Amino acid sequence: xxxxxxxxxxxxxxxxxxxxxxxxxxxxxxxxxxxxxxxxxxxxxxxxxxxxxxxxxxxxxxxxxxxxxxxxxxxxxxxxxxxxxxxxxxxxxxxxxxxxxxxxxxxxxxxxxxxxxxxxxxxxxxxxxxxxxxxxxxxxxxxxxxxxxxxxxxxxxxxxxxxxxxxxxxxxxxxxxxxxxxxxxxxxxxxxxxxxxxxx
Amino acid sequence: xxxxxxxxxxxxxxxxxxxxxxxxxxxxxxxxxxxxxxxxxxxxxxxxxxxxxxxxxxxxxxxxxxxxxxxxxxxxxxxxxxxxxxxxxxxxxxxxxxxxxxxxxxxxxxxxxxxxxxxxxxxxxxxxxxxxxxxxxxxxxxxxxxxxxxxxxxxxxxxxxxxxxxxxxxxxxxxxxxxxxxxxxxxxxxxxxxxxxxxx
DNA sequence: GTGTCCTTTGACCGGTTGGTCAAAAGGTTG
DNA sequence: CAACCTTTTGACCAACCGGTCAAAGGACAC
Numbered sequence: 001x002x003x004x005x006x007x008x009x010x011x012x013x014x015x016x017x018x019x020x021x022x023x024x025x026x027x028x029x030x031x032x033x034x035x036x037x038x039x040x041x042x043x044x045x046x047x048x049x050x051x052x053x054x055x056x057x058x059x060x061x062x063x064x065x066x067x068x069x070x071x072x073x074x075x076x077x078x079x080x081x082x083x084x085x086x087x088x089x090x091x092x093x094x095x096x097x098x099x100x101x102x103x104x105x106x107x108x109x110x111x112x113x114x115x116x117x118x119x120x121x122x123x124x125x126x127x128x129x130x131x132x133x134x135x136x137x138x139x140x141x142x143x144x145x146x147x148x149x150x151x152x153x154x155x156x157x158x159x160x161x162x163x164x165x166x167x168x169x170x171x172x173x174x175x176x177x178x179x180x181x182x183x184x185x186x187x188x189x190x191x192x193x194x195x196x197x198x199x200x
Numbered sequence: 201x202x203x204x205x206x207x208x209x210x211x212x213x214x215x216x217x218x219x220x221x222x223x224x225x226x227x228x229x230x231x232x233x234x235x236x237x238x239x240x241x242x243x244x245x246x247x248x249x250x251x252x253x254x255x256x257x258x259x260x261x262x263x264x265x266x267x268x269x270x271x272x273x274x275x276x277x278x279x280x281x282x283x284x285x286x287x288x289x290x291x292x293x294x295x296x297x298x299x300x301x302x303x304x305x306x307x308x309x310x311x312x313x314x315x316x317x318x319x320x321x322x323x324x325x326x327x328x329x330x331x332x333x334x335x336x337x338x339x340x341x342x343x344x345x346x347x348x349x350x351x352x353x354x355x356x357x358x359x360x361x362x363x364x365x366x367x368x369x370x371x372x373x374x375x376x377x378x379x380x381x382x383x384x385x386x387x388x389x390x391x392x393x394x395x396x397x398x399x400x
Numbered sequence: 401g402t403g404t405c406c407t408t409t410g411a412c413c414g415g416t417t418g419g420t421c422a423a424a425a426g427g428t429t430g
Numbered sequence: 431c432a433a434c435c436t437t438t439t440g441a442c443c444a445a446c447c448g449g450t451c452a453a454a455g456g457a458c459a460c
Contacts, residue, residue: 004406006457024313028229032448045408047449107311107366111304113224114369121373129374146396151375152389156360159367163359166307169314173321174329175351189352196346196397204436206427232418244420245438253418 011049014039015063018056023101026108027057027116054116061109061117064102065124071095072154075132081139082199089157089190096165097183103165129154145198153197160190211249214239215263218256223301226308227257227316254316261309261317264302265324271295272354275332281339282399289357289390296365297383303365329354345398353397360390 003011017039021030032053036046050056071091075084096103109117133150140147164171164186171182179185203211217238221230232253236246250256271291275284296303309317333350340347364371364386371382379385 006407010407026226026229026308026312029226029312031446033446042409043448044410044450048407051449053448104311107307108226110367110370111307111311112226112229114373118369118373121370125370126374126376148392149385149389152386155363155367155371155374155386156389156393159359159363160356163355167310167355167359169318170310170321170325171355173314173318174326174355176326185349186352186355189349189356192348193356193393193397197393206437210437231416233416242439243418244440247419248437251419 007049010039010041014041014046014049014056015060019060019101019105022057022060023104023108026112028112058116060105062120064106065117065120067099067102068095068106069125069128072128072132075135077135077138081136081145082195085136085145085153085157085194085198086191089161089194090187092157092161093164093183093187093190096161096163100165100168103162107162107166143200146200148197157194160193207249210241214241214246214249214256215260219260219301219305222257222260223304223308226312227254258316260305262320264306265317265320267299267302268295268306269325269328272328272332275335277335277338281336281345282395285336285345285353285357285394285398286391289361289394290387292357292361293364293383293387293390296361296363300365300368303362307362307366343400346400348397357394360393 014035018030018035020038021034025034030053032046033043035053035056036043039046050059071088074091075088106117114121129151133154136145136150136153139145140150164182172179175182214235218230218235220238221234225234230253232246233243235253235256236243239246250259271288274291275288306317314321329351333354336345336350336353339345340350364382372379375382
């Protein structure tokens, strides 16, 4: 809508700062002052751009839902089944590597009961998942993919890939300081896993 | 130590209440009043048994670390490799079903940077994991298990099983109201997955 | 330059937070 | 009963919380 240049840039700065803070402290654990400090703004100035703390959080979550579902949307029923799944796995893992804050924001929200994003799970996520699960089921039925529960297959892709963002601290603590980037190993492991799981 | 009968029971009640609240709101999102109300105690009375909010949280986390690692400790290098892994998977999944609050407490802590439990990851978790990873590597080397990265294999077991506790809301939203217990399906899926992944 | 609108700020507010304290209530032992 | 220790409580506190507001400061078109 009718936005000033200043508004556009400041709102972007605030979202960036808020993502930082919300993703590491959760909604309740975050204070407006923290966000303001991170955005290098005074608190009233921040509240000039967003009406409330909750508005910032909601804004972030809504933006996120879209980008979060993008890789799944691109799963193409006309493509090669195994390649499509592996591409999806690789993209989700890349998102964990490149957007760990977004992953943690989402994880925090779900973990704490999804009070704010709950409805979108039923109205946005479920229909998309049901659709793609049907595609996968057809692939399996046609003998192009080894049979298993499509919904749980998708759950397993989410959990395995997001784990490397959400539990990053634990992964690094276990692998030790000599491994400074777990993602190449992780990708190799996940490709192996889903290939063995699904190839006929 | 020298504990009264009243002290023992009250401390147990407080821990139970605190687990409820901490696991659904995170550390910062939890108030002492909330815990006190859940424990049916007045706030000063609660603080008579624990010196601070943080003390309760730390106490919970320390207790948790032990029970959390139990299933992994029982992985027996003299047993049948695949059965041992599958037993471990089933036990971890059962813990997600029966102790979802503990799982979420742990997830909250790791997700938010593991500021309180961080050291224990290196001193308690890593040595145990390294030891068991060595056992698994030997099984693979002996041709009794299909080869893959043992550390990432353990990560995958954790992420897949804990997902059903930590992301319970999302799982139920996606599966819809007609599925009232996702765990039987989940167990079947995970057994299939690790069997295909590991059996020679 | 001047008027207008957008942006920023310091001071402030009512409510909540984690935590203290002195005193009261309760239990146990002689 | 009396002395002693454990447990419970209401009143209270300083710090912090999310959010408001009037007024000052800038940007920009004319």
